[in-house]
Amino acid sequence: MTTQAGARATREAKLEALQQQLSESVAALVTGEDWKRALTFAAQFRSRSFNNTMLIYAQHFSAFNEGRVPEPTPTYVAGFHQWLSLGRHVLKGQQGYGILAPVTTRFASTNPADATSWRRLARGEKPGHGEIAKSKLVGLKPAHVWDVSQTAGDPVPELPRPDLLQGEAPAGLWDGLADQITALGFELRLVSFAAVIGGANGVTDFLAREVSVRMDMDDAAQVKTLAHELGHVLLHTPRDNVISTDLAADATLHRGIAEVEAESIALMVGAAHGLDTSSYTVPYVSTWAASVPGKTPIEVVQSTAERVRTTALGILDKLDTQKVGDGNPSGLDREALSHRAGVAPVITGTRRDGPVIGL
Template identity: 60%
Template sequence: MGRWNADVEAAAATRERKIDEAHERLADAVEAMAADGGFRRAIEFAARFRTRSFNNCVLIAVQHAEAFEAGRVPTPQPTYVAGYRQWQRLGRQVTKGQSGYVILAPLTARYATDNPAVGPWRLLTRGEQPAPGEVVRARLKGTKPAYVWDVSQTEGDPIPEPPMPQLLEGAAPAGLWDGLASQVVDDGFALLSVPTAAGIGGANGQTDFLARTVTVRGDLDDAARVKTLAHELGHVRLHAPDAADAQAHRGVIEVEAETIALMIGAAHGMDTSTFSVPYVTSWASTVRDKSVFDVVTSTAERARKAAVAVLDRLETRQIGDGEPPGLGAARGDPPRTREAPRSARRAASSRSTAVTR
């Protein structure tokens, strides 16, 4: 029993050390984003691996870059990532000597109560069964280290490559305008058009929560119009004046909306250089009582989740999401990073009922 307890304690210590190392690596990467404008690159990466949390996308990107610099992988960007058993299910095996990329996976525990409305909830130990009449729910307890490998670190059956969207300059992806417009209307907003920017104060688009309208200028090319519509749909989804999750700072609000638009565009093969995501230092450091790390990671994760919700409802041809074709839904991603206090976000969002860009 003593040896068993020692082994359990050693395993727990190793797990905690790996979690700490992952958090340190993540913090260093976010700090680097603030220094050199890497937030855009991180979002472009997350658009291609959008089933993963933003934090895990950053961890994968950093570790793959290190593996490339060390000569362990042939390309600077990963193509598909999956877990060890997942690759085996696809007829592939991790190549001997290839180290996996550490990500942070959710660690859950089971809780039971005979009164789910008010509790209290008690923790069930491993193998423990609830008492008769008790309700059991799984709740997040923390995170644990998990590992994924890029396809270039594996060998075996070939991976079928789906067709990639091809766009001409200034063209919009087929069906994207109609799909976004449908979601704007379904959210209770009328979609309007004005001939020029003069009709909406010089902006490309405007969301008016009081009038329940989204307006896009009509003299833009198709790609710019669909990009603007995606931006305004981002405002609709996240920035209603009375929304509990509305962000506190106008700069962050605009970054969230543009990040959503960038991810939607990138998922359809659009040129992301036309999207105007400002440097981290111009917006994250202006939020009071929050570290740059917390602002950046929570902003990116909120935007990623909103973009994925939009993309899931579109019947358009999209690029892959970073998973090997045929694998199914990704596993091993933790919930979103902590966000700013809701009271602070409500206070800022109530200052205006219209958002323009």
């Protein structure tokens, strides 16, 4: 076997092992408590994909059980050279956590609307005259990261962290969520008690394009409910009555999936703001995951979790609020770590201290 072929076989074996570990980690998410812990952790490591979050979570917990790290959950993770750039080094004997890193390559086209017109650029090749170039994901490769507890060196600056009292909502979170709901064309109704909306904490009426939230709860419960209803608006608004075979259609057809998605978005938005999520009740995951025809429970959990994560990140990107860290140590070049869309301008909407409608 040539050196190149041997390296390829080794890389493929590592990828297969990581995929197997990922499947086992996702398969373990069978209760509401497991799901809540996974999504709370994902909110604190939101710069990573859900799959890589689960891989880091599982491998760090194994390292804890082996006595290699002092805490059961990681705080900050980064690559070997990234830690060096921060004045820290990986301690001798500490094994990194395998993750799935994207492999991208550049393509060019003179007619981007035609999917067949894109051609792959060779290494170092520049696009021709009149061509548009962009990078596309072409595969995955194994990579490694280490938790800060596996390193030594210069102190890592601690980011400010929201400090909330029991029942208190993070500053600005209600207004930011309300602005996003009204920007999507939904009216926000604030009702005096649950009986007005059939005993629920909140209701989204897609036909009337109204979101209702009850006001006889503490501020934290109100803002979590508002995030839940925003999740419904973003993921479950009917699209021209077209039923497809993707998970969005599954969520429309399966009430359990829709509710878990909305509640999970609220959980992630809250956790990203240091909001206590102990009062969340996420339905039994294996029950709804097993109810989708043509998909295994693991496929449903992975797809749903990534939809939840992507939607929650979109909400968080538009919020000008103080949040907990995203799992990267302070000081790393964020652009190099993850190319993220810019923050959209906030559109003024219905605020809690404004007129109360429909009491």
